[in-house]
Amino acid sequence: MDLLTVFQILDSTIRLATPLLLACLAGLFSERAGVFDIGLEGKMLIAAFFSAAIAYTTGNVWLGLLAGVAASMVFALIHAIASITFRGDQLISGVAINFLAAGLTVLIAQDWFAQGGRTPSLSGDGRFEPITFPGADELRSGFRQARADDLEPSGLSALYWDVISGHTILVYVAILAVPLTWWILFRTRFGLRLRAVGENPGAVDTAGISVVRLRYAAVLICGLLTGLAGAYLATGFNAGFTKDMTAGRGFIALAALIFAKWRPFYALGACLLFGLLQAVEGRFQSIGLFGFEIPSQFMQALPYILTVVILAGFVGKAIPPRAGGAPYVKER
Amino acid sequence: MTEPAIELRGISKAFGPVQANRDIDLKVMPGTIHGIIGENGAGKSTLMSILYGFYKADRGTILIKGRETAIPDSQAAIAAGIGMVFQHFKLVQNFTVLENVVLGAEEGAMLRPSLAKARRLLRELADEYELEVDPDETVENLSVGHQQRVEILKALYRQADILILDEPTGVLTPAEADHLFRILRGLRDEGKTIILITHKLREIMDVTDTVSVMRRGEMLDTVGTADTSPEDLAERMVGRKVLLRVDKRPASPGAPVLEVEGLRVVDADGVERLRGIDLQVRAGEILGVAGVAGNGQSALLEVLGGISKATGTVRVNGEGIDLSGTRSDGRTRRARGIAHVPEDRHRLGLILDFAAWENTAFGYHDKAPYSSGAMMDHKAMREDTAAKMERFDVRPPDPNLPAKSFSGGNQQKIVLAREIERNPDLLLIGQPTRGVDIGAIEFIHQRIVELRDAGKAILLVSVELDEIMSLSDRIAVMFDGRIMGERLPAETSEGELGLLMAGMDGAAEGAPAPKAGDPPGTGADPLAEGAA
Numbered sequence: 001m002d003l004l005t006v007f008q009i010l011d012s013t014i015r016l017a018t019p020l021l022l023a024c025l026a027g028l029f030s031e032r033a034g035v036f037d038i039g040l041e042g043k044m045l046i047a048a049f050f051s052a053a054i055a056y057t058t059g060n061v062w063l064g065l066l067a068g069v070a071a072s073m074v075f076a077l078i079h080a081i082a083s084i085t086f087r088g089d090q091l092i093s094g095v096a097i098n099f100l101a102a103g104l105t106v107l108i109a110q111d112w113f114a115q116g117g118r119t120p121s122l123s124g125d126g127r128f129e130p131i132t133f134p135g136a137d138e139l140r141s142g143f144r145q146a147r148a149d150d151l152e153p154s155g156l157s158a159l160y161w162d163v164i165s166g167h168t169i170l171v172y173v174a175i176l177a178v179p180l181t182w183w184i185l186f187r188t189r190f191g192l193r194l195r196a197v198g199e200n201p202g203a204v205d206t207a208g209i210s211v212v213r214l215r216y217a218a219v220l221i222c223g224l225l226t227g228l229a230g231a232y233l234a235t236g237f238n239a240g241f242t243k244d245m246t247a248g249r250g251f252i253a254l255a256a257l258i259f260a261k262w263r264p265f266y267a268l269g270a271c272l273l274f275g276l277l278q279a280v281e282g283r284f285q286s287i288g289l290f291g292f293e294i295p296s297q298f299m300q301a302l303p304y305i306l307t308v309v310i311l312a313g314f315v316g317k318a319i320p321p322r323a324g325g326a327p328y329v330k331e332r
Numbered sequence: 333m334t335e336p337a338i339e340l341r342g343i344s345k346a347f348g349p350v351q352a353n354r355d356i357d358l359k360v361m362p363g364t365i366h367g368i369i370g371e372n373g374a375g376k377s378t379l380m381s382i383l384y385g386f387y388k389a390d391r392g393t394i395l396i397k398g399r400e401t402a403i404p405d406s407q408a409a410i411a412a413g414i415g416m417v418f419q420h421f422k423l424v425q426n427f428t429v430l431e432n433v434v435l436g437a438e439e440g441a442m443l444r445p446s447l448a449k450a451r452r453l454l455r456e457l458a459d460e461y462e463l464e465v466d467p468d469e470t471v472e473n474l475s476v477g478h479q480q481r482v483e484i485l486k487a488l489y490r491q492a493d494i495l496i497l498d499e500p501t502g503v504l505t506p507a508e509a510d511h512l513f514r515i516l517r518g519l520r521d522e523g524k525t526i527i528l529i530t531h532k533l534r535e536i537m538d539v540t541d542t543v544s545v546m547r548r549g550e551m552l553d554t555v556g557t558a559d560t561s562p563e564d565l566a567e568r569m570v571g572r573k574v575l576l577r578v579d580k581r582p583a584s585p586g587a588p589v590l591e592v593e594g595l596r597v598v599d600a601d602g603v604e605r606l607r608g609i610d611l612q613v614r615a616g617e618i619l620g621v622a623g624v625a626g627n628g629q630s631a632l633l634e635v636l637g638g639i640s641k642a643t644g645t646v647r648v649n650g651e652g653i654d655l656s657g658t659r660s661d662g663r664t665r666r667a668r669g670i671a672h673v674p675e676d677r678h679r680l681g682l683i684l685d686f687a688a689w690e691n692t693a694f695g696y697h698d699k700a701p702y703s704s705g706a707m708m709d710h711k712a713m714r715e716d717t718a719a720k721m722e723r724f725d726v727r728p729p730d731p732n733l734p735a736k737s738f739s740g741g742n743q744q745k746i747v748l749a750r751e752i753e754r755n756p757d758l759l760l761i762g763q764p765t766r767g768v769d770i771g772a773i774e775f776i777h778q779r780i781v782e783l784r785d786a787g788k789a790i791l792l793v794s795v796e797l798d799e800i801m802s803l804s805d806r807i808a809v810m811f812d813g814r815i816m817g818e819r820l821p822a823e824t825s826e827g828e829l830g831l832l833m834a835g836m837d838g839a840a841e842g843a844p845a846p847k848a849g850d851p852p853g854t855g856a857d858p859l860a861e862g863a864a
Binding site: 186187188189191192193195199200202203204206208209319322 | 384385386387405406407408409410416418420422423424425426427431432434435436437438440441442443444446486
């Protein structure tokens with residue numbers, strides 16, 4: 001495996017990790033505030049659909065992004081009303097959101113576009129274009145030229161023009177969201193209160209702060225981030241919406257969140273790992289190992305198998321936020 | 333005349349049909365420690381939660397330093413200078429002390445300046461009031477006493493000059509409680525006003541200047557602490573004369589019922605919980621097992637009750653019982669005439685979501701009159717439970733209520749009724765009055781003594797030394813899985829038992845040492861501490 005292949009895998013790792021990372025950080029905000037959210041998947045899906053649909057009809061990907069985020073935040077609001085205001089079961093509300101999104105997206109897509117539950121392919125301004133960093137193109141053509149000239153270039157420059165440069169804006173947003181999340185959580189008043197409300201809402205309440213308002217804020221931030229994740233899937237990673245295109249990413253993001261022990265930088269690591277698994281699977285449909293041909297189905301299942309293995313064996317003691325999953329009821 | 337720090341006028345609060353507070357008037361003078369005493373459910377905590385803005389009163393007004401003040405939420409209470417230390421601490425366990433203190437009282441959107449300011453202030457407060465806590469330690473690593481200090485620091489950081497403490501000593505060791513009282517006196521001497529909610533008479537007598545008595549949602553009296561006595565307060569609290577001492581005749585023990593020799597228990601972690609216990613309980617006597625919690629008393633009860641396995645010899649009425657086989661369980665123990673009132677009634681004594689009538693049948697549900705063949709007779713169970721509730725004065729006497737809706741004392745009476753009414757030869761009873769009201773304590777103690785007088789053997793385990801001293805005919809002290817010694821209550825002292833409980837054997841010689849710091853006149857009421 002030459003350096004170039006490694007960089008190509010890393011490049012797709014980043015692209016595959018992006019939706020996971022955005023969803024994982026979304027879950028982090030929500031769960032750190034004590035609201036469990038298995039509806040990440042559904043919110044990503046609804047955002048993916050609306051971003052693609054609006055981007056297609058208006059021809060403007062930014063309007064699409066806005067629509068996707070809005071849709072996701074509406075779903076987040078439903079989750080918040082059910083589980084915070086009405087103190088419903090957070091798991092049931094999350095499951096409902098997943099079902100609702102799965103059905104609604106296909107239904108509306110069929111009604112609007114009549115293409116079997118998908119949106120037409122996006123092109124031009126309907127998609128997020130890769131951003132090319134300064135000098136990247138020159139380096140790339142320099143590399144190609146050198147290879148054409150049989151100079152056997154090392155390919156190290158591909159780290160810049162392949163791995164770092166050439167992603168859509170949402171990829172960079174996702175990566176910048178990691179330090180931003182950390183800073184919000186651990187350096188601001190809002191972050192302190194958010195973490196406190198997920199651990200002991202009673203402490204927050206008796207300190208004279210509204211538990212309900214804090215949790216709403218956290219769940220809406222979660223909706224914003226899942227909106228970005230869904231929009232990225234449909235308008236950056238792919239060119240349009242297809243049925244169930246999130247393909248369990250919301251759940252893998254949840255797994256990554258546990259693996260990351262609800263910490264932002266660990267979340268980056270966990271999502272890159274899961275992204276890498278998916279990238280390897282995409283790159284090597286089948287691998288010969290010790291004379292055996294490993295079937296491609298196994299490679300496809302590998303990320304999911306490893307998710308289970310990692311969660312079962314390598315997490316160590318992951319302590320979720322103590323008040324997670326439980327609606328807050330005032331008591332002495 | 334100085335303005336009261338707090339004045340409540342006509343405060344009423346109902347939860348559904350329950351009137352928790354009825355037309356409460358109260359004046360608390362500044363610079364005093366004001367006790368509020370009453371049984372569980374008397375409405376003390378509700379009243380204070382209203383004052384702290386946690387609940388909203390249905391009617392009535394609150395005056396803070398003479399000015400009428402609306403307290404719709406905790407924010408308003410904090411702004412009015414009120415701080416509250418709840419019975420169950422409101423701390424974020426995995427935050428540092430500093431973060432907990434700052435939470436909700438931050439200076440701005442950024443944390444750093446707030447934390448720096450809090451660190452400075454904490455150091456000053458620590459020097460001033462003996463409130464030392466490491467500001468960077470995570471709260472979950474602190475002892476309960478230190479966590480409580482953090483709660484007090486939180487209030488002081490918010491510049492509270494009125495501090496409410498709800499049952500502050502329930503979770504503290506005696507030494508920690510003494511330290512707390514020193515802190516409270518220091519705060520009072522600085523001009524702060526302190527409200528202490530408790531149902532322990534001894535604390536009221538020790539530390540307060542004024543005391544108000546509540547009963548069934550009403551404020552009865554406010555009196556100077558110096559002008560009253562524990563007996564007087566107990567009578568006001570309960571509404572009738574209460575015996576603070578257990579009234580019992582000398583025991584007339586008969587043949588040994590329980591004989592234990594060389595009992596050993598190794599728990600799942602490989603730790604030896606019991607290291608060779610020898611003891612005997614005879615018919616018609618109460619053997620009290622004293623000791624600091626965690627020295628093997630629980631293991632002893634659980635082995636004898638058939639919950640865990642052990643090696644050694646145990647005979648009941650002269651016949652050995654199986655300690656380690658598959659037949660070693662609660663059911664076979666009951667068949668041999670052993671009844672067990674477990675230490676933790678929530679964990680082992682009751683199923684809280686089940687109705688009282690189901691709970692009174694547990695363990696005996698397959699016996700007449702509850703069952704014939706495979707079928708249970710629910711009607712008989714309900715009727716029998718209603719009769720038991722009547723005899724044991726369980727309130728409310730409704731067999732259909734789930735166990736969790738009864739107060740601690742009434743839950744304990746349900747367990748006690750189940751076990752005692754089966755007429756056992758041997759009663760194992762652990763912490764009989766933990767979390768139980770003073771009136772119910774008296775009742776439970778009387779029942780235990782009656783059972784003894786009926787010629788039954790009783791093994792009593794309690795961490796309350798007063799309870800051990802007043803109920804037992806003989807006292808065995810446990811330390812580190814061993815019996816350190818046996819004493820007769822009349823020939824020992826709390827001081828001597830305390831030394832034995834600490835594992836020191838030198839107390840056998842010479843006159844019993846008086847307990848240090850035991851104030852005369854208040855130290856001997858056995859019930860005051862019984863309700864921890």
